[in-house]
Amino acid sequence: MWMALTTMLLLLAVGAAAAATSTTTTRGCRPSCGGVDIPYPFGIGIGCFHKGFEIDCTMDGPVLAGSSLRVKHLSIHPDVSLVMLPIGWKCYNASSTTEAVDSSYGETTMNKDGVYRISNTHNMLVVIGCDTMGYTASMKTDGGLASHAYYTGCMSYCNNSASVQDGLCAGVGCCHVDIPPGLTHNYFKFNAYGHSSMMDYSPCDYAFLVDRNNYTFRRSDLKMDTNRTSPVWLDWAIRGNGSISGDILSCNQAARTSEYACVSDHSDCLDSTNGPGYNCRCSEGYRGDAYIVDGCTNIDECANPADYHCYGVCTDTQGSYVCECPAGYRSHDPRKELCTQKFPLAAQISISAISGILVLALLSFIYVLHKERREARDFFRKNGGLTLKDATSIKIFKMEELKPILKKHNLIGKGAFGEVYKGDVDGVLVAIKKPIGDNVLENNQFPNEVIIQSQVIDKNIVRLRGCCLEVDTPMLVYEFISNGSLEDILHKHKSKLLNLDVRLSILQEPAHGLSYMHSQTHTTILHGDVKPANILLDEYFTPKISDFGISRLTAKGKEQTANIIGDMTYMDLVYLKTGRLTNRSDVYSFGVVILELISRKKATHSDNNSLVGSFQECHQREGTSLKLFDPEIATAGNFEILDKLAQIAMECLNLDVIRRR
Ligand SMILES: *[C@@H]1O[C@H](CO)[C@@H](O)[C@H](O)[C@H]1NC(C)=O
Ligand SMILES: *[C@@H]1O[C@H](CO)[C@@H](O)[C@H](O)[C@H]1NC(C)=O
Ligand SMILES: *[C@@H]1O[C@H](CO)[C@@H](O)[C@H](O)[C@H]1NC(C)=O
Ligand SMILES: *[C@@H]1O[C@H](CO)[C@@H](O)[C@H](O)[C@H]1NC(C)=O
Ligand SMILES: *[C@@H]1O[C@H](CO)[C@@H](O)[C@H](O)[C@H]1NC(C)=O
Numbered sequence: 001m002w003m004a005l006t007t008m009l010l011l012l013a014v015g016a017a018a019a020a021t022s023t024t025t026t027r028g029c030r031p032s033c034g035g036v037d038i039p040y041p042f043g044i045g046i047g048c049f050h051k052g053f054e055i056d057c058t059m060d061g062p063v064l065a066g067s068s069l070r071v072k073h074l075s076i077h078p079d080v081s082l083v084m085l086p087i088g089w090k091c092y093n094a095s096s097t098t099e100a101v102d103s104s105y106g107e108t109t110m111n112k113d114g115v116y117r118i119s120n121t122h123n124m125l126v127v128i129g130c131d132t133m134g135y136t137a138s139m140k141t142d143g144g145l146a147s148h149a150y151y152t153g154c155m156s157y158c159n160n161s162a163s164v165q166d167g168l169c170a171g172v173g174c175c176h177v178d179i180p181p182g183l184t185h186n187y188f189k190f191n192a193y194g195h196s197s198m199m200d201y202s203p204c205d206y207a208f209l210v211d212r213n214n215y216t217f218r219r220s221d222l223k224m225d226t227n228r229t230s231p232v233w234l235d236w237a238i239r240g241n242g243s244i245s246g247d248i249l250s251c252n253q254a255a256r257t258s259e260y261a262c263v264s265d266h267s268d269c270l271d272s273t274n275g276p277g278y279n280c281r282c283s284e285g286y287r288g289d290a291y292i293v294d295g296c297t298n299i300d301e302c303a304n305p306a307d308y309h310c311y312g313v314c315t316d317t318q319g320s321y322v323c324e325c326p327a328g329y330r331s332h333d334p335r336k337e338l339c340t341q342k343f344p345l346a347a348q349i350s351i352s353a354i355s356g357i358l359v360l361a362l363l364s365f366i367y368v369l370h371k372e373r374r375e376a377r378d379f380f381r382k383n384g385g386l387t388l389k390d391a392t393s394i395k396i397f398k399m400e401e402l403k404p405i406l407k408k409h410n411l412i413g414k415g416a417f418g419e420v421y422k423g424d425v426d427g428v429l430v431a432i433k434k435p436i437g438d439n440v441l442e443n444n445q446f447p448n449e450v451i452i453q454s455q456v457i458d459k460n461i462v463r464l465r466g467c468c469l470e471v472d473t474p475m476l477v478y479e480f481i482s483n484g485s486l487e488d489i490l491h492k493h494k495s496k497l498l499n500l501d502v503r504l505s506i507l508q509e510p511a512h513g514l515s516y517m518h519s520q521t522h523t524t525i526l527h528g529d530v531k532p533a534n535i536l537l538d539e540y541f542t543p544k545i546s547d548f549g550i551s552r553l554t555a556k557g558k559e560q561t562a563n564i565i566g567d568m569t570y571m572d573l574v575y576l577k578t579g580r581l582t583n584r585s586d587v588y589s590f591g592v593v594i595l596e597l598i599s600r601k602k603a604t605h606s607d608n609n610s611l612v613g614s615f616q617e618c619h620q621r622e623g624t625s626l627k628l629f630d631p632e633i634a635t636a637g638n639f640e641i642l643d644k645l646a647q648i649a650m651e652c653l654n655l656d657v658i659r660r661r
Pocket of ligand 5: 113114
């Protein structure tokens with residue numbers, strides 16, 4: 001029974017002790033008095049204040065504990081308090097020049113725990129009086145000539161009563177002086193001079209500390225109330241006094257002890273700037289009372305846009321805040337600069353316009369490509385590509401392979417049939433014939449003819465290597481013959497000598513080629529347009545007939561209408577009349593070629609005196625065509641051969657078709 005009771009009492013005692021030592025909470029403490037806030041470490045009542053910071057709350061408002069010094073303002077940031085302090089004064093006897101009637105040092109008990117220093121930054125010392133020197137003395141020391149660590153003051157002199165001016169505290173009736181840091185006491189003294197001559201307007205000397213921004217001198221102050229008090233700013237700090245746990249003076253020293261006053265999380269310690277000791281402060285982004293547990297709380301910056309600017313979207317964080325521009329906006333520093341749209345409307349419009357155009361361009365490109373492909377396929381089929389594909393003797397070229405060659409600088413000839421381009425395909429020189437004009441070829445005939453052509457391998461026939469069917473009118477690819485046509489050699493390069501042997505071989509070999517085409521292949525292939533321009537010469541002057549069958553091919557189906565294709569100059573008159581092309585027609589044309597070769601004269605059709613006519617006339621009249629022969633070869637030894645040639649030509653040209661050979 002007793003045991004239980006004593007245990008209970010013991011527990012109660014422990015609880016009470018704990019409450020007494022818990023000085024870092026302000027629960028149950030008066031937060032203010034007489035309109036003045038009382039923040040911890042200041043406090044009213046036991047357990048509510050840090051040692052040295054006790055405040056008494058009186059009828060007239062808060063006073064420093066144990067004194068009658070009125071407290072006007074207390075603050076923990078900055079660490080100051082505004083207190084009304086008494087002034088120092090000395091009043092004189094009218095009949096005595098130096099004797100004082102009464103005086104006061106203005107001494108107080110404001111600093112019994114040493115937590116205050118008179119703020120040197122906020123206060124000044126003012127001395128008022130006519131002919132006086134007033135000063136303050138602070139920090140009593142033991143021994144020595146002077147008994148204080150600090151002395152400072154100023155002198156005021158008045159020539160006469162009129163010399164004192166309102167608003168001017170500059171040595172006439174009033175003087176003021178800055179004070180050093182470290183002053184601990186409110187204490188004033190005067191060096192007196194005779195006042196007898198000025199007792200009527202300046203009976204007393206005064207000296208006081210005052211808020212340097214809150215005192216303006218008036219002439220009437222020469223007779224001010226000696227009970228007057230003056231507002232003075234006091235710097236306070238946690239200074240310690242050596243008796244508790246040594247001299248706790250600076251942050252570094254204090255932080256290691258249990259007496260450390262900065263108990264709140266998110267708090268910082270600052271060494272005092274006026275006297276020893278330190279002060280506590282909430283860290284950046286927090287506010288409150290760093291001297292109490294959990295006294296520092298996060299600042300909701302976003303709720304305080306006036307103090308914490310944000311032109312974007314504000315998000316509060318512990319100890320700070322995030323300020324960002326909304327999506328699509330940007331700013332160098334949204335805390336200082338407005339957020340602007342990343343892409344202005346004009347830019348957005350032009351970007352979408354450009355991408356729209358790009359898409360359209362792409363679509364039309366694809367469409368064109370597709371169309372080209374389809375057309376190429378259609379042409380290929382129409383031109384008999386399916387049939388030709390199986391022919392091994394001929395190569396079917398794709399348009400892409402030939403396209404690079406079909407350029408202006410590769411153009412080597414132009415005629416009724418089309419254009420001729422020279423180029424390189426798979427390392428072989430070729431001549432590409434590109435027909436111009438309408439599709440004159442017969443659809444189903446073309447592939448068969450091409451196959452036949454390609455199978456013809458004769459050294460006197462220009463070889464067809466392949467064709468390209470992916471165009472409206474098929475292009476033909478031939479082997480390239482380097483020395484040009486007989487036409488060019490005979491008539492364009494007249495200076496080039498051609499002896500009879502060469503001419504004979506030029507005649508003999510095409511004749512062989514023609515007869516091969518007419519008889520040796522299983523189908524008769526007619527040329528239809530034999531002329532010097534179609535007889536090409538290679539590097540060894542070997543003649544090769546080109547365009548074999550093509551003119552006939554192109555004329556196919558138009559035979560009935562007698563739409564004559566080919567050069568009229570070399571055209572068989574019988575063919576012209578009947579419109580039927582036979583192998584005899586080629587023979588006729590060859591006869592004209594013989595005449596051209598032996599005379600080296602150009603056969604013309606329009607001229608009535610055409611080459612054929614001249615020869616026929618000459619032959620009939622004189623039995624020889626001597627004067628028509630090319631002088632270069634018309635030497636005595638050659639006459640017989642030349643005559644024989646002319647005779648052969650005449651036979652070729654015979655209008656009686658059957659008699660042609
Ligand atoms: C002023 O001084 C005179 C002479 O010393 C003295 O008699 C007189 O009582 C003094 N007056 C006052 C008010 O103290
Ligand atoms: C000083 O006082 C004397 C006597 O009252 C007067 O004559 C003189 O003008 C004054 N000087 C100034 C500068 O006020
Ligand atoms: C000056 O001090 C007086 C008290 O002496 C106070 O009422 C007044 O507000 C102060 N003025 C300023 C500007 O601080
Ligand atoms: C000054 O205060 C004292 C004591 O508090 C008082 O006796 C005296 O009358 C006061 N003087 C004035 C001028 O109010
Ligand atoms: C220090 O504080 C103690 C009370 O805690 C007091 O007795 C002592 O006089 C103080 N010392 C000084 C130098 O102020």
